[in-house]
Amino acid sequence: MSDWKIQTAGDHIKGSFFCMASPCELLIDTTDPLVASHLTEQAAAEAFRIEQKFSRYRNDNIVFAINQAQGKSIAIDNETFQLLTFANSCFEISEGMFDITSGVLRRAWKFDGSDNVPNPETINQLLAFIGWDRVKFDQQKIKMPAGFEIDLGGIGKEYAVDCVAKLCTTLAPALSILVNFGGDIQVTQKRKEGKYWLVGIEMPAQDTSQTKNHDTKYNTVMVKIARGGLATSGDANRYLLHNGVRYSHVLNPQLGKPIMDGPRSVTIASDHCVQAGLMATLALLQGKQAEQFLIQQEVSYWCYW
Amino acid sequence: MQLSKSKKITALLATATCTLLNAGAQAQETKSENDWQFDTAILYYGETDRVSLLEGVISATKDFGDQRVLNTKLVIDTLTGASATGAVSQPYAQTFSRPSGDGQYTTSPNELPLDDTFKDTRVQLSANWTQPIYKDTRVNLGGNISREYDYLSVGTSVSAESDFYNKNTTALFGLSYQFDSIDPVGGRPIGLSTMVVNNGQFGAGDAGDAGDAGEDAFEAAFDQTRITDTDDKSTVDALFGLTQVINRRMLVQLNYSYSTSSGYLNDPYKLLSLVNTNGETQSVLHENRPDSRAKHSVFAQTKYAFDNAVADVSYRFATDDWEITSHTIDSKLRYNLSESDYIQPHFRYYQQSEADFYRPYLDNTDALPIFASADYRLGEMTAITVGLKYGHKMNNGHEWGVRAEYYQQDPKNAGFENIGVLASQDLYPSVKAFILQFSYSF
């Protein structure tokens, strides 16, 4: 389960493992393999802990219990409460556009590159099970209407990155460590001697000439990071093609339909990975106005259409 | 989400993020505070028809960071049962006084004399502190105290180790001093004095009658062979060690140690039979060993990592001025069955030659030697141990293990003649023991 390895890469050591369906790595500013092993092992354990606790693909965790409650109230621990509080803040900030109950729409929309656009009736039936404002929760418990489901997938990986970064800071307060879970990144602190971390991030190729070709080409972009967090939100290869129209997997929870004409991918740099990830998602939800939104927010961003 | 209002989003999101991550940090801290590592074990050692031992260990280790580590350990054991006294078996029954002088025990014909009065509880506490003192050099300070009802031992040790060549080589030098104080039941017997046994020669009346004249005379004679104050022994050890990483899979350790003890080195409960030319016991003497001993030993160990296993093989050569020379080979193979389970077969072979003053018995036609002991542990012998351990790591990170071993000692005749009736006695009986251990770490 906690399968990890370390490998020296010049002046630092890279620890790696696979979790949350992503390659996960730590770049550790040390050449001591014992330190690196210890950090990677602890980091992997923390990542697996979070995956087990909040993944919606398991049937033995709190998310499963909440989703199976059928209207009953379910006891929650403090960590779950904090995540729900964060999701609630995001719902309020986005005026209902970011909604962790909107995952049920996936039953109608299957973003597998095919052309299965669901009919409006199916969508209308599902809309009855969406609406975070109808969920009640406090520090001890959560109560959702029957048929509701939550999906923390939109914040889980970024949250895990920040938790692991936090853990690394506790374990090795003097070291700079870059935590990278499939492109969602957090650096604990600046490296020694003014060095930067260098990481490759997959981003869609900006290839506007071939509008008919919807297969996204990816390039590895090398980025230098000194501190802070970085997160990318995009449709990767998850979209629908129907009558030559590309339907993004980013859905408007109020309409039950994909956001149209938005960017394919948005990468944001911020103090924390969670913050960057949410900002990227909020930008995607803006559709056509994504870039305008990002400019207004005065954040560092890369936007790919 | 109106664009006009959205300027506040960055700030709102930052606040929400801080709330989320700081709450998480608190949960982490409480988790990492409890970083004492506990290793516990309980062991049963049982010899067929002889002693059995129950021993419990609790070891607690705390890493304070920067290679500063504290280890404390508590060991409690109780020993019960019968132990070979060193006296030879005879074709007739033999009567011995108990070590306390209080009462007697009788051994049947052709049966090895065993003293069945052993019941002892030992409590041992030790502590070790390791910390770096200079770049790549660590120092280790230790102290221990051990108490049983007739024995007190206190000791201290200091060692320093340094890493060289990218930590591929580690050199260690250490010294330890141990002071033991012995106060045996019934006092210390005078070396090679004759055990006083009340066979009625002290006058009429048996031991049951209080104030009996015969009993008083026995006690007076018994006390003649005893010294009542405590005695002690001190031991100084020096240890030189070298550890070398050979390659990615292999490392070796080489130790040389020198140990010198002086003071009371006898076992106050051990006896020797003084026999006539027909091998018949005339009297029983208390053993007497030299009052100093110097040992040299060389210990070599290697560990090799296979993909799913770790082999651990060690060899020890030891020799001392009592002329006991021994060879020990110890090997373990830890085989990982899965990520969380392993089995570990264990094999150990031990062989020693006898001490120069070892005598299975004394011949009353010869002059009495200055030093003599019939303790089979100082005689020639071989011993083997075979064992198997199973270990399992649980999901919560705790680990348990169970270990079963068989240990057999085969004392050998180092060229002594079995005169007269002794020819029909088994002077070198084997000792067979089973060991069962359960351990738990959390």
Add this chain to the structure above:
Amino acid sequence: MNIIKIQTSNKYTKKLISVFFIITAMQLGGCANLGVQPWERDLLAKDEMALNADAIDIGLDEHIYFSKEGTSGGRSFAGGGCGCN
């Protein structure tokens, strides 16, 4: 946030990899004797490869052999500490 996009191709990565291999090869060639480089300690770093792995078992065994055999110690301090021999 001090993040600078450098290049939109993976040539740079390839270059880095080749540089890394050259350095590694040089170090391997120049150091043919005993020992390992820090990043080769993955196996040695395992708990079961520690010389004092099974310390509790060894402590218990040494107590048994100390009280049953003529020789003790060698692995660490022999000491005294027991009236059993």
